[in-house]
Amino acid sequence: MASAARSASRVFLRSTPATSSFRPAARSTRFAIPQSLRASARRGYSSEAGSEKSSSSSTGIWAFGIAALGAGGAYFYLNGASPKGPFVPTQADYQKVYDAIALRLQNETDYDDGSYGPVLVRLAWHASGTYDKETGTGGSNGSTMRFAPESDHGANAGLKHARDFLEPIKAQFPWITYSDLWTLAGACSIQELGGPTIPWRPGREDKDVAACTPDGRLPDAAQGHRHIRDVFGRMGFDDREMVALIGAHALGRAHSDRSGFDGPWDFSPTVFSNDFFKLLVEEKWNQKKWNGPTQFTDKTTSTLMMLPTDIALIKDKAFKQHVDRYAKDSDVFFKEFSDVFVKLIELGVPFQVKPEDRFVFKASE
Ligand code: HEM
Numbered sequence: 308m309a310s311a312a313r314s315a316s317r318v319f320l321r322s323t324p325a326t327s328s329f330r331p332a333a334r335s336t337r338f339a340i341p342q343s344l345r346a347s348a349r350r351g352y353s354s355e356a357g358s359e360k361s362s363s364s365s366t367g368i369w370a371f372g373i374a375a376l377g378a379g380g381a382y383f384y385l386n387g388a389s390p391k392g393p394f395v396p397t398q399a400d401y402q403k404v405y406d407a408i409a410l411r412l413q414n415e416t417d418y419d420d421g422s423y424g425p426v427l428v429r430l431a432w433h434a435s436g437t438y439d440k441e442t443g444t445g446g447s448n449g450s451t452m453r454f455a456p457e458s459d460h461g462a463n464a465g466l467k468h469a470r471d472f473l474e475p476i477k478a479q480f481p482w483i484t485y486s487d488l489w490t491l492a493g494a495c496s497i498q499e500l501g502g503p504t505i506p507w508r509p510g511r512e513d514k515d516v517a518a519c520t521p522d523g524r525l526p527d528a529a530q531g532h533r534h535i536r537d538v539f540g541r542m543g544f545d546d547r548e549m550v551a552l553i554g555a556h557a558l559g560r561a562h563s564d565r566s567g568f569d570g571p572w573d574f575s576p577t578v579f580s581n582d583f584f585k586l587l588v589e590e591k592w593n594q595k596k597w598n599g600p601t602q603f604t605d606k607t608t609s610t611l612m613m614l615p616t617d618i619a620l621i622k623d624k625a626f627k628q629h630v631d632r633y634a635k636d637s638d639v640f641f642k643e644f645s646d647v648f649v650k651l652i653e654l655g656v657p658f659q660v661k662p663e664d665r666f667v668f669k670a671s672e
Contacts, residue, residue, distance in 0.1 A: 394482055398666045401491065401509060404480050408495045409671040411476065422577040423472045424496035425559025430469035431493020431652055432555070433462065434486070437520040438654035440543045445524060446655030449514035450485035462525035465565035486511030490652040498670045500558060502579030503645040506665035510658040528568060528614040529600060532623040535616055542654060548647040550620055550629035554640055555648075557583040561612065567600045570612035581641075584634035586611065587621050 412424055419425070434452055437445030451457050452466065473492055477485065487509045494505035526538045539549040557580050561568035573582040591606040592613050603613040620626045633640035649665070 396482055396509070400480075401483075401507075401666055402668055404476065404483055404488070404491060405495050405668040406671065407476050407479055408473070408492050409499050411472070412496065412499055413671070415472065418468070419560065420571070420576045422496075422500065423469065424500045424577060426465065426469040427472065427492045427496040428555055428558055430466050430473075431490050431496075432552075433466060433525060434489050435651045435654055436526075436538075436542065437524040438542045439520075439524065440541065440654075443655055444518075445520040447486055447490050447652050448511045448656045449518045450489055450511070451514055451516070451519045453485060453513075454516040454519055456522070457519040460522045460525070462522075462527075462566075465562055483509075484511055484513045486513055493648075493652060495668065497579055497648065498668065500577055500579045503641040504667055504670075505645055505648055506667050507649070507652070508658055508660040508662075508665045510660055511656050526616060528566065528616050530616060530619075532619040532626065535619060535626075542651070544647070544650075546625050547629050547643070548650070550626050551633065551640065551643045551647045552651065553617065553620060554581065554583050554633060554644055556614075556617060557581065561602075561614070563599065568602050568612065568614060569599065570602075570604075570610065572611060572613065572617070574611070581633050581637040583617075584630050584640065587613065587617065587630055588634045592618060 408427075412422060412427075415423055430452075431447070434450060435447040437457075438447075439445050452463055453470070457463065458467070458470075469492075470489075473488055476492075477483070477488055480488075483491075490511065491507055491509075494507045497503065497505050524538070524541075527534060535549055535553075536546070539552070544552070556572045557575075557578075559576050560571040563569040573580070573586055575582060586605065590611075592603040593606055595602050595604040595612070601615055603615075603618055605611040620630050633643075
């Protein structure tokens with residue numbers, strides 16, 4: 308909750324809109340900065356969008372002269388073995404990585420609505436959401452998004468910001484694999500943005516470019532309920548889990564220079580909450596009239612947005628019953644989201660650490 312609380316001190320006043328999900332400004336951060344200022348702040352980042360191709364991460368691990376040996380997390384220095392033998396990171400070492408990410412989140416606020424947290428959550432999800440349960444390919448084990456062609460897949464546009472954000476952390480803790488780092492950063496961001504605890508375990512290994520997954524495994528926001536079930540069914544999720552996962556859209560925003568869609572889902576895009584579900588059921592959503600892909604906008608303020616796949620969650624009866632449950636009860640959403648996010652970031656990973664020994668990281672104060 309720490310960075311969310313801290314960001315709240317940068318609050319800008321705005322009037323409180325009509326529905327109960329339109330929260331007072333105390334929960335939002337830089338979202339209330341005048342549009343003109345935000346647009347210019349964001350322009351600085353969008354100019355980098357064309358440089359997605361080269362991933363600085365691809366060679367990084369070798370630059371430190373370190374090889375990860377075995378799935379158990381034992382690391383040996385190539386140039387001169389450590390006199391004490393292999394370095395085997397403990398939970399305390401991973402907590403240090405967590406703390407470094409949390410600190411960087413607190414310091415690097417000149418981005419989007421004031422936090423890199425949402426895009427880090429998206430990185431963890433896109434690294435994991437390529438999993439195919441039939442072939443056992445894809446998933447977070449490999450971090451193959453470091454390489455083209457996967458880094459260039461349309462669905463991954465913009466995620467270079469997240470990967471680059473984590474480079475200094477990787478440099479500080481060269482023993483952690485990118486695959487572990489990206490998922491840990493997702494778990495850290497959810498906790499730091501006020502979300503549920505995300506128990507996490509290490510054991511992912513980085514793979515090379517040959518393990519890149521084919522394009523088309525991640526969902527297409529322009530589609531409907533069948534597509535959602537196809538894509539998430541391929542990963543092994545049921546209806547309830549699909550709805551819970553998509554509730555992560557309480558965080559962050561769409562960018563017209565990345566996906567083509569534009570805008571945030573709620574008024575507190577840097578605070579993890581059940582607002583996405585509350586707004587889905589309490590607001591009236593009209594098709595946005597604009598020169599862009601079909602998306603929906605709220606009747607009350609015309610400043611929020613929903614994707615066609617988000618609207619499919621209230622059009623489909625089986626999905627809708629979970630939307631209603633989560634809109635009514637934030638605790639239920641937090642609990643079920645935590646369980647399913649843990650499942651997502653663990654798909655296809657041959658862990659040596661048992662599920663009951665997952666680490667629970669302490670959030671920053
Ligand atoms: C049907 C499934 C989904 C579709 C079609 C979808 C689509 C999208 C799109 C189009 C964006 C905007 C990207 C941009 O322009 O920057 C986005 C953002 C985001 N998505 Fe999803 N998504 C889905 C599921 C999920 C899931 C399962 C998670 C996490 C568990 C998630 C987390 C996020 C987050 C946090 C953002 C904000 C990123 C930012 O602020 O940069 N999404 N999603």
